[in-house]
Amino acid sequence: MQRSSLIAFAHVGKSFDGGRGAQPVRAVDDVSLEVAEGEFLAIVGGSGSGKTTLLRLANRLIDADHGTITVEGEDVRSVDPIQLRRRIGYVFQSGGLFPHFSVAGNIGITPKLIGTPQNEIAARVDELLDLVRLDRTLYRDRFPHELSGGQRQRVGVARALAAKPRIVLMDEPFGALDPLTRDALGDDYRELHRKLGLTTVMITHDMTEAILLADRIAVMRGGRLLAQGTPAQLSDSGDAYVGELLRTPRRQAERLNELLPRDGAA
Amino acid sequence: MSFLSDPRWGEALAHLPDYLGNHIRVSVTALALGLAISLPLAIAVRNRPLPRGALLGLASIVQTVPGLALLALFYPLLLALAALSLAWFGVGFSAFGFLPAVLALALYSMLPVLRNTITGLGGVDPAIREAAQGVGMTPLQSLFQVELPLALPVMMAGIRTAAVWVIGTATLSTPIGQTSLGNYIFAGLQTQNWVFVLFGCLAAAVLALAVDQLLALIEAGIRNRSRLRVLAGGVGIAALVAATLVPQVARSPTSIIVGAKTFAEQYVLSALMAQRLRAAGFSASSREGLGSNVIFEALAAGDIDVYVDYSGTLWANQFHRTDIKPRQELLAELKTRLARQNITLLGELGFENAYALVMPRKRAEALGIRGIADLAAHAGTMSMAADYEFFSRPEWAALQKAYGLKFRTQRQMQPDFMYAAAASGEVDIIAGYTSDGLIAKYDLVVLDDSRHAIPPYDAIVLLAPKRARDEALRAALAPLLGRIDIASMRAANLRAAGGDGASSPDAVARWLWEKIGKR
Numbered sequence: 001m002q003r004s005s006l007i008a009f010a011h012v013g014k015s016f017d018g019g020r021g022a023q024p025v026r027a028v029d030d031v032s033l034e035v036a037e038g039e040f041l042a043i044v045g046g047s048g049s050g051k052t053t054l055l056r057l058a059n060r061l062i063d064a065d066h067g068t069i070t071v072e073g074e075d076v077r078s079v080d081p082i083q084l085r086r087r088i089g090y091v092f093q094s095g096g097l098f099p100h101f102s103v104a105g106n107i108g109i110t111p112k113l114i115g116t117p118q119n120e121i122a123a124r125v126d127e128l129l130d131l132v133r134l135d136r137t138l139y140r141d142r143f144p145h146e147l148s149g150g151q152r153q154r155v156g157v158a159r160a161l162a163a164k165p166r167i168v169l170m171d172e173p174f175g176a177l178d179p180l181t182r183d184a185l186g187d188d189y190r191e192l193h194r195k196l197g198l199t200t201v202m203i204t205h206d207m208t209e210a211i212l213l214a215d216r217i218a219v220m221r222g223g224r225l226l227a228q229g230t231p232a233q234l235s236d237s238g239d240a241y242v243g244e245l246l247r248t249p250r251r252q253a254e255r256l257n258e259l260l261p262r263d264g265a266a
Numbered sequence: 267m268s269f270l271s272d273p274r275w276g277e278a279l280a281h282l283p284d285y286l287g288n289h290i291r292v293s294v295t296a297l298a299l300g301l302a303i304s305l306p307l308a309i310a311v312r313n314r315p316l317p318r319g320a321l322l323g324l325a326s327i328v329q330t331v332p333g334l335a336l337l338a339l340f341y342p343l344l345l346a347l348a349a350l351s352l353a354w355f356g357v358g359f360s361a362f363g364f365l366p367a368v369l370a371l372a373l374y375s376m377l378p379v380l381r382n383t384i385t386g387l388g389g390v391d392p393a394i395r396e397a398a399q400g401v402g403m404t405p406l407q408s409l410f411q412v413e414l415p416l417a418l419p420v421m422m423a424g425i426r427t428a429a430v431w432v433i434g435t436a437t438l439s440t441p442i443g444q445t446s447l448g449n450y451i452f453a454g455l456q457t458q459n460w461v462f463v464l465f466g467c468l469a470a471a472v473l474a475l476a477v478d479q480l481l482a483l484i485e486a487g488i489r490n491r492s493r494l495r496v497l498a499g500g501v502g503i504a505a506l507v508a509a510t511l512v513p514q515v516a517r518s519p520t521s522i523i524v525g526a527k528t529f530a531e532q533y534v535l536s537a538l539m540a541q542r543l544r545a546a547g548f549s550a551s552s553r554e555g556l557g558s559n560v561i562f563e564a565l566a567a568g569d570i571d572v573y574v575d576y577s578g579t580l581w582a583n584q585f586h587r588t589d590i591k592p593r594q595e596l597l598a599e600l601k602t603r604l605a606r607q608n609i610t611l612l613g614e615l616g617f618e619n620a621y622a623l624v625m626p627r628k629r630a631e632a633l634g635i636r637g638i639a640d641l642a643a644h645a646g647t648m649s650m651a652a653d654y655e656f657f658s659r660p661e662w663a664a665l666q667k668a669y670g671l672k673f674r675t676q677r678q679m680q681p682d683f684m685y686a687a688a689a690s691g692e693v694d695i696i697a698g699y700t701s702d703g704l705i706a707k708y709d710l711v712v713l714d715d716s717r718h719a720i721p722p723y724d725a726i727v728l729l730a731p732k733r734a735r736d737e738a739l740r741a742a743l744a745p746l747l748g749r750i751d752i753a754s755m756r757a758a759n760l761r762a763a764g765g766d767g768a769s770s771p772d773a774v775a776r777w778l779w780e781k782i783g784k785r
Contacts (some may be wrong), residue, residue, distance in 0.1 A: 081401075082402055082404055085401070092393065092400065096393050096394065096396070098414060112317065112606030113402050114402075
């Protein structure tokens with residue numbers, strides 16, 4: 001009945017030095033969470049909830065203090081972190097593009113690191129530009145500072161997909177974008193996720209976005225996993241904080257229903 | 267317009283290929299060495315606060331050492347190392363000129379490079395560094411593909427600062443035997459040749475600006491990803507480096523190098539010897555402005571071939587003797603001691619540049635004073651002036667002891683002003699230098715030291731060990747020996763201080779040869 005899980009956290013903990021005699025901060029506290037193959041999981045929480053730390057543990061940008069993390073069936077501690085990162089796509093907050101590389105250079109970086117031949121990289125870059133709906137001839141040779149925020153994030157997504165990963169991790173990828181761009185990009189990514197059969201973990205602080213894009217949602221607070229499940233399962237959760245998080249999208253939906261005509265012909 | 271039509275501009279220009287080429291060679295080598303040391307060091311310590319602080323502190327301390335002192339310190343250090351290397355491995359190296367200059371200047375270039383590299387790397391957005399990790403770069407790939415390229419503008423600014431500093435400070439490498447644009451400045455200051463001083467300063471400034479602008483071009487090219495600009499800047503730098511090879515090619519292997527210390531008389535005498543050598547078919551070049559202790563070691567090591575020193579100076583400074591012997595005895599002993607180091611004392615030029623008590627001729631005649639012995643009776647009512655070190659030198663103690671001198675007052679004075687002070691009667695007696703041209707100019711008289719209290723300072727020609735058997739060289743210089751009397755040297759020194767077109771060392775040397783060669 002259960003699909004095999006591609007990423008699994010088992011009782012994972014991670015503390016950071018609080019600095020100058022302060023108590024160490026428990027960023028992630030005994031979290032167990034599984035992500036099935038082909039699933040789109042959103043991790044929702046406020047700042048300091050530990051959601052970004054949890055994501056970084058998965059591709060060993062940081063290492064866990066306790067517990068076990070498995071990716072594609074392997075314990076990440078037994079894998080070379082460089083190789084691990086090259087086979088996992090990672091989309092950074094506001095792009096994280098290299099300012100001195102062109103769009104093509106940014107997208108092709110991981111294939112280049114793996115040693116893919118130059119002509120194959122060029123073809124792959126064009127294919128990816130099509131995939132993220134950027135005109136190849138127009139954008140291929142531009143530099144990040146010549147792009148809008150949305151275009152930068154599309155390049156960020158293309159870069160994450162360049163080495164054909166099965167897993168994509170996204171750290172608040174659409175957080176800094178205007179609502180229209182954000183909506184379009186979210187839908188486009190959701191489509192890519194489905195079409196390419198990806199397994200995606202997305203960090204967000206926006207419950208509405210999580211509900212609209214993800215199959216399943218995990219809620220974190222103070223380093224602990226409070227609840228996880230489909231939006232419907234979450235609304236049945238008795239947790240007060242989860243209820244509070246769900247109240248905003250609900251109220252928004254009600255307000256919109258009131259304000260906008262049902263069969264919206266303008 | 268007489269200033270611009272001064273013939274010394276042309277003379278200065280004639281030296282430019284040699285001086286400029288050497289200047290660029292030493293600066294570029296020092297900068298390259300400085301970068302080769304500083305860049306890896308800065309990268310290694312960038313994330314380690316403790317060694318980072320220690321390194322920057324050390325580099326800052328080096329920066330506070332005056333450039334001249336830093337350069338001068340490297341000479342004895344390398345001399346000791348060279349001696350050790352010769353003793354242990356049988357391989358010596360020259361501690362003179364190029365090597366100490368390059369090492370000191372490289373050390374001098376480190377601070378701006380270290381500081382800007384550390385600052386530049388530290389200024390790379392942490393999100394970008396994490397992205398480099400996230401896409402699967404190794405730490406080295408991240409450093410070379412992301413961090414260094416992004417830090418490059420800041421690093422280049424540091425490299426430009428270092429380049430300007432090195433080019434400016436390289437002018438100070440003249441006294442340790444490295445030919446540079448400083449040769450104009452040191453020679454000009456000593457011979458009151460302001461055209462040379464100005465020319466040297468301008469040339470160094472233009473060179474520094476040119477290198478700075480070429481590096482700026484490369485920096486702009488990197489920032490705007492313009493290959494053309496990087497290429498243009500690179501070609502410019504390469505052209506400069508190519509220019510440094512000119513003096514190497516131009517210098518023929520049989521060239522005789524004539525050394526000169528840092529004062530006008532030495533410039534004139536080295537020019538005179540070089541002229542005589544050329545007349546005899548040698549190719550000769552001058553290495554001028556050498557420090558008094560550097561020049562003897564340079565001769566002993568064969569870095570220069572010939573120069574003029576003074577018997578009393580060698581006696582006291584090289585052989586650490588405080589006793590005073592009669593002239594011929596001292597010369598004979600000096601000759602055997604020098605021969606032990608394979609240095610040839612070729613002979614005396616015929617004059618002395620010693621300390622001497624000097625007073626106006628008319629006053630001396632009026633008082634009936636002919637020698638220092640006659641002075642003792644009048645000393646109690648007289649005032650005396652000397653340079654800053656005379657009263658603490660053994661000569662003064664010996665004089666007091668031999669003649670029982672006790673003056674009413676003793677004053678210290680800038681040497682240039684002493685003679686005028688004596689002429690105007692502001693002081694009665696001065697301790698002057700016997701070959702100084704101002705003695706004749708102000709109609710002063712040198713008082714006879716009948717009891718030989720002051721050691722002899724005969725001007726003597728010294729040959730390097732490798733030239734000991736060079737008969738042609740000896741023959742070329744022989745016409746000078748015993749021919750330069752004190753009056754001629756004084757007249758020559760006075761001309762050299764003239765400050766016009768006829769006062770260049772070369773012109774004065776030609777004049778001197780005309781005067782003495784025809785006898």
